[in-house]
Amino acid sequence: MIERPRESGPSGGFALPPGYDGIAEAKQLLRSIRSGALATLEPAGGFPFASLTTVATDHDGAPILLLSQLSAHTRNLIADSRASLLLARMGKGDPLAHPRLTLVGRIERAPEEDRPRLRARFLARHPKAALYVDFGDFAFYRLDCASAHLNGGFAKAADYAGAQILTDVSDAQDLLDAEEGALEHLNGDHVEALALYAQKLVGEPQARWRASGLDPDGLDLMAGDLTARLAFPQRITEPGALRRLLGELAAQARQT
Numbered sequence: 393m394i395e396r397p398r399e400s401g402p403s404g405g406f407a408l409p410p411g412y413d414g415i416a417e418a419k420q421l422l423r424s425i426r427s428g429a430l431a432t433l434e435p436a437g438g439f440p441f442a443s444l445t446t447v448a449t450d451h452d453g454a455p456i457l458l459l460s461q462l463s464a465h466t467r468n469l470i471a472d473s474r475a476s477l478l479l480a481r482m483g484k485g486d487p488l489a490h491p492r493l494t495l496v497g498r499i500e501r502a503p504e505e506d507r508p509r510l511r512a513r514f515l516a517r518h519p520k521a522a523l524y525v526d527f528g529d530f531a532f533y534r535l536d537c538a539s540a541h542l543n544g545g546f547a548k549a550a551d552y553a554g555a556q557i558l559t560d561v562s563d564a565q566d567l568l569d570a571e572e573g574a575l576e577h578l579n580g581d582h583v584e585a586l587a588l589y590a591q592k593l594v595g596e597p598q599a600r601w602r603a604s605g606l607d608p609d610g611l612d613l614m615a616g617d618l619t620a621r622l623a624f625p626q627r628i629t630e631p632g633a634l635r636r637l638l639g640e641l642a643a644q645a646r647q648t
C-alpha cells in the first residue's frame with residue numbers, strides 16, 4: 393500500500409498558463425522517455441542513491457524497469473521499495489527549460505506471470521536488451537506511482553496523484569489482447585501511415601517510424617533512438633475502434 397499520494401493541481405503558488413494541459417504533458421513524458429534517473433535509498437544510512445536506468449511502460453503507463461540483482465539500486469529496492477524516477481526531455485539550450493517529470497512511489501519485482509507481457513513491452517522499446525533480458529540475474533520491476541511532479545519549464549509546475557497520469561485499462565482487455573497482432577500489421581503494412589502520424593500529427597522529423605506499443609490513450613512510435621507518442625483524440629477499448637480511429641487519423645494527416 394502506497395502512503396499519502398499528493399493532492400492534484402498546480403504547485404508553486406501560481407496557476408498553470410491558460411491552454412497548457414499539464415496532465416497531457418506528463419503523460420507524453422511518461423510514455424516517450426526511454427531512460428531516467430532512479431533514486432533509491434541506501435539501507436545503511438538511508439541516503440538517496442541516484443543511478444541511470446532504462447524505462448518502458450506497461451499498458452496503463454506504469455514504468456517498467458529491467459534490473460539486475462547484482463546492481464546497487466536493486467539491492468536498495470529489495471531493502472526498501474520507496475523510490476523516485478526522473479524522466480527528462482533533453483534538447484538544445486538550457487536543460488532546465490525542457491519539461492521533466494518526477495514520479496514517486498514504490499518499485500517492486502513484478503509477478504512471474506506478468507513476465508511475458510512486460511518482456512514484450514520492454515523489448516519493443518529497448519530491442520538491444522534482448523542480449524541480456526533472459527540472464528538469470530535480471531528481473532522486471534514496476535513502479536507503483538503514488539504521485540507525480542511535472543515541471544514543464546518556467547511557470548509550468550504541477551503536482552498530480554499517480555492515478556491522474558496513468559491509463560485505465562480495466563475495460564480494454566480486448567484491445568490489449570490484440571496489441572501484438574495490431575503492431576505487426578501496422579509495421580508490416582502501414583509504414584507510410586506511421587510516418588504520417590509521427591511527422592504530420594506529432595511534429596517529429598522524417599524517419600522510418602514503427603509502432604512499439606498501444607493502449608486506450610495512444611500509440612507509441614519509435615525510429616532508432618527517437619520516440620514519439622500519438623495521443624488519441626478519444627479513448628478506445630476494442631480493436632474495431634482502433635482500426636477506425638487510425639484510418640481517420642491517417643486521412644487527417646494526409647490533409648495536413
